[in-house]
Structure formats: C-alpha cells, structure tokens
Amino acid sequence: MLACAASIFCIVAFIASELISQSQMSWHASGLAFFYKFNVDPQTGLPLFWDPVNGVFYALPFLYGTLVSSLVALVIAVPLAVGVAIFLTEMCPGFLRGPLAFLTELLAAIPSVVYGLWAIFILVPLLREHISPILIDIFGASGVVKLFGWTGLVGDNGLFGGVNLGLGLLTAGVILAIMILPIIASLTREVMSTVPHSQREAALALGATRWEMIRIAVLRNARIGIVGSIILGLGRALGETMAVAMVIGNTAEIHRSLLSTGHSMASVIANEFAEATSDLHRSALVEIGLALFVVTILVNGLARLLVWAVTRGNPVRVH
Amino acid sequence: MKAAIPKNRMRDNMRTATDHLATGLAILATILVVAPLFAIFGYLIYKGASSLNLAFFTQIPKPEGEVGGGMANAIVGSGVLLAIASCLGVPIGIGGGIYLAEFGRGTRLANAIRFTADVLNGVPSIVMGIAAYALIVVPQHRFSAFSGGVALGIMMIPTVTRTTEEMLLMVPNSVREAALGLGVPNWRSVLSITLRTASPGVITGCMLAFARVAGETAPLLFTALGNQFWSLSPSHEIAALPLQIYIYAISPYDDQHRLAWAGSLVLIALIVLAVSLVRYVASRGILKGAS
Numbered sequence: 001m002l003a004c005a006a007s008i009f010c011i012v013a014f015i016a017s018e019l020i021s022q023s024q025m026s027w028h029a030s031g032l033a034f035f036y037k038f039n040v041d042p043q044t045g046l047p048l049f050w051d052p053v054n055g056v057f058y059a060l061p062f063l064y065g066t067l068v069s070s071l072v073a074l075v076i077a078v079p080l081a082v083g084v085a086i087f088l089t090e091m092c093p094g095f096l097r098g099p100l101a102f103l104t105e106l107l108a109a110i111p112s113v114v115y116g117l118w119a120i121f122i123l124v125p126l127l128r129e130h131i132s133p134i135l136i137d138i139f140g141a142s143g144v145v146k147l148f149g150w151t152g153l154v155g156d157n158g159l160f161g162g163v164n165l166g167l168g169l170l171t172a173g174v175i176l177a178i179m180i181l182p183i184i185a186s187l188t189r190e191v192m193s194t195v196p197h198s199q200r201e202a203a204l205a206l207g208a209t210r211w212e213m214i215r216i217a218v219l220r221n222a223r224i225g226i227v228g229s230i231i232l233g234l235g236r237a238l239g240e241t242m243a244v245a246m247v248i249g250n251t252a253e254i255h256r257s258l259l260s261t262g263h264s265m266a267s268v269i270a271n272e273f274a275e276a277t278s279d280l281h282r283s284a285l286v287e288i289g290l291a292l293f294v295v296t297i298l299v300n301g302l303a304r305l306l307v308w309a310v311t312r313g314n315p316v317r318v319h
Numbered sequence: 320m321k322a323a324i325p326k327n328r329m330r331d332n333m334r335t336a337t338d339h340l341a342t343g344l345a346i347l348a349t350i351l352v353v354a355p356l357f358a359i360f361g362y363l364i365y366k367g368a369s370s371l372n373l374a375f376f377t378q379i380p381k382p383e384g385e386v387g388g389g390m391a392n393a394i395v396g397s398g399v400l401l402a403i404a405s406c407l408g409v410p411i412g413i414g415g416g417i418y419l420a421e422f423g424r425g426t427r428l429a430n431a432i433r434f435t436a437d438v439l440n441g442v443p444s445i446v447m448g449i450a451a452y453a454l455i456v457v458p459q460h461r462f463s464a465f466s467g468g469v470a471l472g473i474m475m476i477p478t479v480t481r482t483t484e485e486m487l488l489m490v491p492n493s494v495r496e497a498a499l500g501l502g503v504p505n506w507r508s509v510l511s512i513t514l515r516t517a518s519p520g521v522i523t524g525c526m527l528a529f530a531r532v533a534g535e536t537a538p539l540l541f542t543a544l545g546n547q548f549w550s551l552s553p554s555h556e557i558a559a560l561p562l563q564i565y566i567y568a569i570s571p572y573d574d575q576h577r578l579a580w581a582g583s584l585v586l587i588a589l590i591v592l593a594v595s596l597v598r599y600v601a602s603r604g605i606l607k608g609a610s
Contacts, residue, residue, distance in 0.1 A: 001422055004414025005432045008480065011473055012439055015446065018453040083348025091345055100349065102598065107356050109594045111534020113561045114583045117568045118359050121366075121576070178355050185352070209334050211341035232441070239443025241537040242565060266445050266537070273449070274541040289449045293442060300441035304434065 015293065023287035025280055026057060034287060035059050050252035050268075052277045057284035059291070061252045065169065065262035066292075069244060070237040072173025072258065073180055078230055080177075081184035088185075089192045090214055101189075108182035116246035119175045124247060127174065128166030132259060135160045152256070162257040167249040170258040175243045180233040187232060191225030191310050192218055228306030235299040239292060241266040265292050360587075367584025370577040375585075380547050380563070386574045390582050392549050396464070396558040397533065399551060400543060403468025404532055408475025409525050413514075415476065416483025416521075421509045433484070436477040447474055448538035456542060464550070464557035467543030471535060475528040482524025486517040523597040530593040534586060536561040560586050 026034065038058050041048040049058045084104060088097060138144065139153075139160040148154045155161060195218050203213040219226070249261020250271055265288050276282040374389045381388030415432070423429035451470035456462055490513050498508035514521070536559075539545075544556040545566060551557075560582055567579035 001414045001418035004411045005418035008436050015450040022453050080348045083345045084352050087345035087349045109590050113536040113565050209338040211338040235441050241445045269445050289446050293446045300438045304437050
C-alpha cells in the first residue's frame with residue numbers, strides 16, 4: 001500500500017525528470033531567452049516568434065495567449081460563479097438546490113472536446129454575428145475613443161479592434177469561462193457553507209438585510225477560500241487544451257485585440273507535437289510543456305493551501 | 320428630529336433596493352450559468368440524435384469526403400484504452416487510498432502524499448501525454464494503444480486515491496475496533512472489513528475517475544494517435560472516440576461534422592450515465608447500514 005501511495009511521488013518526479021531531459025536541446029539552444037526573445041522578419045519587419053521551417057523557436061506568443069485567454073475567462077467566470085454560490089447557499093428555495101447543484105456539476109463532466117465542438121459550431125458564429133459587433137461599436141464609438149483613447153484599449157487598435165473572425169482570444173476566454181465556472185462555483189459553495197451559522201444570525205440580529213448579512217458575515221469570512229477557489233480555476237484554465245486549440249485560431253502572433261487569433265501553450269503542443277519537423281522543434285514543445293507543468297503545480301499548490309486554510313480538516317474535492 | 324425620519328426612510332429604501340438588486344444579480348448569474356448547459360445539451364441532442372444510426376455503431380470511417388461510415392472502431396478503441404488505463408489506475412489508486420486512510424493516517428508522509436495527489440490532479444492532461452510519450456513511444460519508436468492507456472491510467476491514480484481515502488474515512492471506527500477485538504490482524508481487518516464496508520463508495524469513485532478520463536483527448540494525440548481502421552492490438556495505433564470527434568470537428572466536410580455530433584452525444588450519454596449513477600448511489604447513503 002505504501003508502494004502504491006509512494007508511486008504518486010514517483011509519477012510527479014518522473015514527469016519532471018522526463019520533461020527536463022527532453023527539453024535539454026531547446027534549453028541549450030536559447031536558454032531563458034526562449035520565453036522573452038523574438039526575431040524580426042526581414043521582409044515584413046514584424047516580430048517572428050515561431051517558425052519551425054527556419055528553426056526559430058521563441059515561446060512568447062504562447063505565454064501571452066495562455067495568460068490573456070485565462071484572464072478573460074476569470075473576468076467572466078468569477079462574478080458568475082460567486083453569484084451562483086451565493087444563490088445556492090443563501091437564497092435558493094430548498095427544492096431547487098439539489099437539481100441546480102447537479103446541473104452545475106454536470107457542466108464539469110462534459111469533456112473538453114465536446115465543449116470545443118460546440119464552440120466551433122455554435123459559439124463562434126454567435127460571437128461573430130451578434131456579440132463582437134456590439135463590443136466593436138461600444139469600444140469604437142467616437143465619444144468613448146475621445147474619453148479613453150489615452151489608455152490604448154479603445155478604437156481600431158484597442159481591445160476590440162481589427163478583423164472579426166469569430167475565432168480568437170475572446171472566444172477561447174468565453175469557452176474557458178464556461179469550463180472553469182463549475183469548479184469555482186462548487187468550491188466557493190463549499191467554503192461558504194463552512195461559515196458558522198452563528199455569524200449569519202449575529203448579522204441578521206443586528207438588523208442587516210440579507211445582502212448585508214451575506215457581505216458582512218459570509219463573504220468576509222470566506223474570502224480566503226474564495227480566492228483559493230479562483231486560483232484553482234485559473235490553474236485549470238491555464239492547462240486546458242482541446243477546447244482552446246479548437247477556437248483560438250492557432251497563429252503564433254501577439255496582437256492587442258481580443259478578437260485576433262492567437263495560440264496558447266497547451267494548444268501549440270496539441271497541434272504540433274505529433275508532427276514536429278525536427279528534434280529541436282519537439283524539444284521546444286517539451287520545454288513549453290515543462291513551463292506549463294511548473295506553473296500549474298505552483299498555482300495548484302497555492303490554491304490548495306488557501307482552501308485548506310479555510311476548511312481545515314475537511315478535505316475539499318473537485319472533479 | 321422630524322427631519323431625521325425621511326432621511327432614515329430613504330436609507331432604508333436604499334438598503335432594501337440593494338438587497339433586491341443583489342438577489343436579482345444572483346438569480347441572473349444562476350440563469351447565465353445554466354443557460355450554456357442547456358444550449359450544449361440541446362444542440363447535442365438535436366444535432367447528434369438526427370445523425371445517429373445503426374451504421375454509426377457498426378461501420379468504420381469512410382475515406383475523406385465520402386458520405387456515411389461510423390465510429391465502431393473508435394468506440395471499441397476507447398474501450399481498449401480505458402481497460403488498459405483501469406488496469407493501471409484502479410489498483411494503484413485504491414492501494415494509495417488505503418495507505419492514506421488506514422496505515423499512514425495522520426503521518427507527515429501521508430499528508431505530503433495527499434497534497435501531491437491533489438497537485439497531480441491539476442497537472443494538465445497534455446503534460447501527461449508528453450510523459451507517456453517519453454516513457455513508451457520514444458523507446459519503442461512507435462505510437463501505441465498501450466502508451467495512450469498508460470497516460471490515461473496515470474491520470475486516474477490521484478482521483479481514485481483521494482475518493483478511496485474519503486470513502487474509507489467514512490467507515491465508523493467501531494467497525495474497525497470490532498474486527499480488531501475479535502483478534503483479526505490489522506491487514507485482514509483493512510482488506511476484508513473496512514474496504515468491503517466502503518466498497519460501494521470506492522467503486523463509485525473509480526467510476527468517476529473512469530468518466531473523467533473517458534473524455535480526455537489531449538494525452539491521446541501523440542500516444543494512441545488515432546486510426547481509421549480496425550485495431551485491437553495494444554502495440555499499434557488505435558482509434559478513440561474523443562480523438563475521432565476532434566479530428567472530425569476540425570475537418571471541412573459536413574458529413575464528418577455530423578459524425579462528430581453523434582459521437583459527442585454517445586460520449587456524453589455514457590459520462591452522464593456514470594455521473595448520475597454515482598450521485599444516485601452517493602445520495603442513498605450507502606454507508607448507513609454500517610454505522
């Protein structure tokens with residue numbers, strides 16, 4: 001039994017050692033510059049990050065794509081998830097609680113390739129035809145440009161400028177948001193339900209309305225755990241592969257606009273690993289995998305510690 | 320004094336309004352969360368059911384661009400992969416869970432292992448694929464069903480370990496004490512008494528892990544690779560249902576999109592069935608009889 005348990009250590013150690021040894025070649029070729037350098041294309045003058053044919057391998061656009069799509073996902077998912085958790089623990093009539101909790105858990109059970117399929121055929125057209133034009137109009141309106149032009153986030157070169165393909169960072173962010181929602185919601189719910197009832201009753205006895213009670217007693221007491229669950233959701237978003245690979249557009253470029261196509265760390269591995277053109281190419285992909293591995297371990301470890309600090313003793317599970 | 324009353328009332332109105340606003344926002348958030356679920360299931364059933372037919376379950380894929388064909392080889396291939404994964408993941412996972420809950424309970428080593436298992440649970444599946452690639456595909460110089468199964472099996476271990484541990488911890492101590500009081504050695508008490516009492520919970524935990532890896536695509540991309548033909552051999556490339564869905568979803572042919580929807584419906588039906596079964600068993604309080 002001890003051997004079985006210890007095998008978990010061995011697996012983590014083995015993954016780490018394999019990733020390190022397989023990425024040696026790329027590490028020797030570019031070192032730490034792998035993550036921030038880029039070449040300049042002599043013909044167009046544009047930065048050139050990733051060109052397997054000519055052996056140019058720099059990972060900056062993948063870091064950018066992963067980071068931006070995950071942030072978009074968090075911005076969308078966190079308010080919704082906390083709202084759902086509040087509704088389910090504090091407001092929901094008893095007969096609805098079970099079915100609603102089951103439905104949100106069902107969201108977590110859908111495989112990511114099915115999310116990707118749905119996103120390609122339903123979400124992409126929806127965003128392209130209906131939602132992105134509204135965002136473009138708002139962010140491109142002359143008044144808005146005049147007021148906020150200095151931020152560089154509005155207008156044609158802003159967050160919602162450029163060509164509206166439907167595929168891109170925004171779409172990836174939306175599908176990621178749907179995927180990490182159940183994780184954040186169920187953990188937040190669990191953390192909120194560990195707040196003692198006496199706290200709620202005390203707030204109510206002082207004449208607080210229900211929202212004030214939630215704000216003062218529940219959210220305040222549960223805030224560390226909620227942050228932990230958000231970080232756990234972030235960890236899931238960073239490593240999510242298939243759905244992102246199917247809608248992010250798969251171009252190794254960096255644009256400010258969320259409507260432009262991009263690439264994420266996981267999606268480039270998924271797309272190119274099986275048909276890598278050279279050993280250096282494969283080694284560079286493994287190095288991206290190593291970076292992903294280290295980042296998700298750090299993020300998950302931090303989140304577990306935070307959640308553990310709140311629910312001390314009662315282990316919290318995510319599926 | 321008189322001026323204070325309307326001021327108070329206004330503040331009260333504001334507070335009530337804020338309360339209603341918060342309630343409304345929470346309800347709105349819930350609706351927004353449930354909406355995509357219904358949208359996904361609605362489209363899956365609408366598009367998938369209209370494409371399901373007997374050929375889907377009995378034929379192998381047709382060449383690119385031809386109409387018809389099915390995913391029989393992918394369904395069987397998924398079965399082979401999951402069988403290999405379960406052979407690896409379930410025994411090791413249950414063993415680890417028993418150690419955490421029974422032999423190593425409270426020790427520093429057990430806590431460290433539990434933490435590692437949780438962290439391993441969060442490692443992206445694509446990284447598991449790279450690990451299996453480095454472990455098996457590189458030395459053998461070929462993609463194989465075995466390497467795909469190993470990748471999935473590694474992913475099952477932390478989930479099975481943690482559910483097994485939790486289920487074993489739910490077994491009341493009096494059961495253990497009764498066994499030990501009869502002079503049964505500890506290992507016998509753990510295997511025949513505690514594990515048997517918790518077995519329905521342990522089985523549901525395994526099914527949960529099974530359902531989770533059944534939909535995994537990323538680790539199979541460069542281990543099992545996919546296959547357009549029949550193959551049952553563990554040492555050759557093999558087709559898998561999620562992999563086939565991915566390939567068809569990004570293909571340019573309408574007929575392959577149709578098959579992708581049908582495949583997704585079948586996959587989801589299997590997973591939802593497993594999850595609902597788990598929930599049903601868990602909600603009935605399987606361990607009640609023991610306490």
